């Protein structure tokens with residue numbers, strides 16, 4: 001910008017511009033700030049504006065013009081200095097004189113645009129009204145987003161700058177919000193992983209505990225009951241021949257002991273079916289299906305893979321517990337009289353399908369917060385990359401598929 005350019009030639013204080021001319025009135029703004037107070041947002045503490053002009057008087061004039069606005073002003077007296085400033089700071093907008101000694105406005109704009117950090121910083125070119133229109137096109141090519149033609153109308157300059165400052169602030173707020181959300185997301189992800197790990201750990205502690213209690217009940221109580229029965233048999237064999245008065249009581253005691261032995265077996269099998277540890281998943285599921293049919297009266301057809309199929313203990317427990325839960329659901333909720341079970345292993349993927357002919361799952365019940373059954377089943381198989389899905393459910397019944405990769 002040459003010293004004879006209009007902006008410099010009309011320094012506000014000297015050329016009789018009144019304060020009212022410098023203050024941006026609401027009516028005089030082409031773009032209104034969302035804050036609606038007619039001034040640049042005063043809390044624009046983080047936003048800075050770079051004003052580049054090789055004429056100090058011009059810089060002083062713009063400084064005076066923008067002094068009452070919020071953003072911090074950074075002045076650069078040459079294109080070279082502007083490039084240095086852009087290295088140090090992210091600006092909300094750059095007011096760039098087109099004609100300067102040394103690096104001119106177009107060259108400076110191109111270099112500013114070439115930097116990653118300032119690629120999208122808005123640049124307003126300040127140009128003389130009489131300059132060629134082609135210079136404007138050149139300016140747009142160089143990366144200008146707007147022009148201000150001299151003589152500069154203060155209200156126009158202020159309103160243009162206000163728009164870019166507001167954009168910058170919105171962008172800044174958005175960036176902060178995104179960063180905050182990312183932090184929260186990361187926290188939630190970690191917290192979810194921790195909860196999963198905790199649930200898995202508790203599950204395995206529970207399984208170990210079940211094994212221990214089942215063994216204790218089986219060994220301690222089972223042996224005591226057997227000893228009791230043997231002792232009773234011994235006493236009975238040594239009673240006097242005329243023992244008719246005791247017969248009723250003796251029979252009752254035998255029945256009580258046998259009943260208790262059955263109960264102990266049932267309890268310890270419920271805690272941890274021995275068959276699962278001793279004969280494996282296939283035999284345990286077969287036993288569970290038969291037991292279910294006897295206990296509930298619901299017919300249970302089951303198709304199982306070859307018993308020799310190789311499934312590790314952890315997966316076997318997970319599948320067995322899920323199967324148990326699915327059958328419990330059928331007994332508790334389905335009102336079915338038949339359930340078909342299909343277990344197969346193909347390409348190292350075990351699938352277990354349980355289909356009942358009951359009333360179906362009422363809408364929303366699967367995801368209900370109080371229904372921990374499905375949640376628990378999914379968590380059981382998740383560590384192995386397994387899934388539990390309700391394939392179909394209607395008033396004709398429910399079909400659930402469990403898949404669990406074996407490797």
Ligand SMILES: Nc1ncnc2c1ncn2[C@@H]1O[C@H](COP(=O)(O)OP(=O)(O)OP(=O)(O)O)[C@@H](O)[C@H]1O
Pocket residue numbers: 329330332333334335356358359360361362365366370371372373374375398
């Ligand atoms: N086979 C089924 N037939 C009909 N409804 C079912 C069946 N299985 C589940 N449901 C419905 O889906 C709901 C959710 O089942 P889920 O196993 O998650 O929880 P729950 O059995 O109610 O409680 P929990 O298993 O935690 O003791 C059940 O309350 C029931 O209404």
Ligand SMILES: [Mg+2]
Pocket residue numbers: 325328329373374
């Ligand atoms: Mg359930």
